[in-house]
Amino acid sequence: EILNAPVIPNNPNAETMSLLEQMAKEREIQGENRFKTKAYKTAIDTLSKTPQLIDSYEKAKVLPGIGESIALKIQEINDTSSIKVLDQLQHSERNRLLALFKGIYSVGDTFASKFIRDGMKTLEDISRREDLTTNQKWGLKFYKDWNERIPREEIEVHKEYVEGLMHGIDPEVELTVGGSYRRGQATSGDIDFIITKPGVNSFSVLKDIVQRLLDKMIETGYHECSLTTLSSKWLGGCRLPISESYMSKLPPKSINSSTGDPKCRRVDFLLIPYESKGAAFIYFTGNDDFNKRVRKIAMDRGMVLNQLGLFKKIYTEDSVSRDPELELVEGFDERKIFKILGVKWREPNERHI
Numbered sequence: 024e025i026l027n028a029p030v031i032p033n034n035p036n037a038e039t040m041s042l043l044e045q046m047a048k049e050r051e052i053q054g055e056n057r058f059k060t061k062a063y064k065t066a067i068d069t070l071s072k073t074p075q076l077i078d079s080y081e082k083a084k085v086l087p088g089i090g091e092s093i094a095l096k097i098q099e100i101n102d103t104s105s106i107k108v109l110d111q112l113q114h115s116e117r118n119r120l121l122a123l124f125k126g127i128y129s130v131g132d133t134f135a136s137k138f139i140r141d142g143m144k145t146l147e148d149i150s151r152r153e154d155l156t157t158n159q160k161w162g163l164k165f166y167k168d169w170n171e172r173i174p175r176e177e178i179e180v181h182k183e184y185v186e187g188l189m190h191g192i193d194p195e196v197e198l199t200v201g202g203s204y205r206r207g208q209a210t211s212g213d214i215d216f217i218i219t220k221p222g223v224n225s226f227s228v229l230k231d232i233v234q235r236l237l238d239k240m241i242e243t244g245y246h247e248c249s250l251t252t253l254s255s256k257w258l259g260g261c262r263l264p265i266s267e268s269y270m271s272k273l274p275p276k277s278i279n280s281s282t283g284d285p286k287c288r289r290v291d292f293l294l295i296p297y298e299s300k301g302a303a304f305i306y307f308t309g310n311d312d313f314n315k316r317v318r319k320i321a322m323d324r325g326m327v328l329n330q331l332g333l334f335k336k337i338y339t340e341d342s343v344s345r346d347p348e349l350e351l352v353e354g355f356d357e358r359k360i361f362k363i364l365g366v367k368w369r370e371p372n373e374r375h376i
């Protein structure tokens with residue numbers, strides 16, 4: 024089974040590699056020292072290929088790609104099981120603010136760093152800025168709710184609710200919750216609805232259906248905000264309206280204790296042509312590391328796997344200098360895609376690595 028095979032199983036340097044990885048990450052967020060980040064990555068790469076335990080300055084120093092400063096840190100890890108500088112970086116005020124600001128939807132490293140440079144200290148400071156994007160404003164408005172995990176039982180209620188709306192629009196539409204929910208996780212960061220309909224391969228037909236769904240959602244108040252316009256996907260915020268019939272099914276964590284309302288949740292609609300159902304299920308079930316690995320396996324076999332299907336690369340005489348053409352091998356059947364790739368079938372809850 025090539026999927027998941029580490030370079031060296033049970034590498035004795037795993038703990039060292041993990042701490043160095045964290046150092047690389049810290050250096051990267053600081054954004055000032057790209058060479059240092061690179062040095063850590065090289066060192067980790069070397070360790071990942073080293074079957075002996077490297078637990079001293081001397082042993083580290085002679086390895087290719089490990090310099091003075093990292094060799095000293097390896098000695099420090101051996102002596103203290105930690106790296107002092109790493110602890111300081113991780114607990115810095117800057118990191119606290121980065122994490123606070125990156126909790127705003129649509130704020131990543133770039134914006135968060137800019138906010139810090141501008142002297143922002145609190146979310147209130149951010150809310151007074153006049154240069155926020157629409158999505159960042161939604162992110163601030165729903166800051167608390169969108170930083171909480173959604174209990175699985177609540178996702179089931181959303182599914183019932185959206186299915187109810189959809190039933191009145193087109194009862195043949197299939198709604199599946201993908202993402203971490205399909206992988207069986209107890210809680211999720213958002214709700215990923217995969218929307219498809221038997222026999223329908225056209226995006227525009229699916230878009231018309233989902234547009235009608237959005238109209239209904241606005242009518243019933245389920246729709247709180249849209250973070251995109253409707254295309255092959257829609258991202259937004261949704262809140263279950265108060266209703267006796269399902270309030271009792273919601274766990275306490277799903278309800279705002281001061282207002283009594285269900286919390287606002289991040290919801291994604293992913294529109295899938297029926298012929299791509301299997302490939303899309305793989306893609307939107309994840310997790311993303313698992314996806315990267317299967318895509319790589321496809322690549323190694325001269326194929327391309329994306330959310331539309333598994334394709335074979337065809338090199339013709341006049342495509343030598345250009346990109347190869349893609350010929351669909353399988354799109355509909357999730358199991359067949361695994362099989363063609365030579366990967367043993369994995370249930371969604373086994374796709375964590």
Ligand code: DCP
Nearest residue numbers: 202203211212213215306307308309310311314
């Ligand atoms: N996905 C991916 N690569 C990305 C983003 C997403 O392959 N860069 C795929 C795998 C994910 C799926 O899409 O499982 C859904 O994306 P989410 O961001 O919703 O991630 P999860 O549902 O897995 O986790 P969470 O509970 O945080 O929503």
Ligand code: MG
Nearest residue numbers: 202203213215
């Ligand atoms: Mg998700």
Ligand code: MN
Nearest residue numbers: 202213215291
């Ligand atoms: Mn999602």
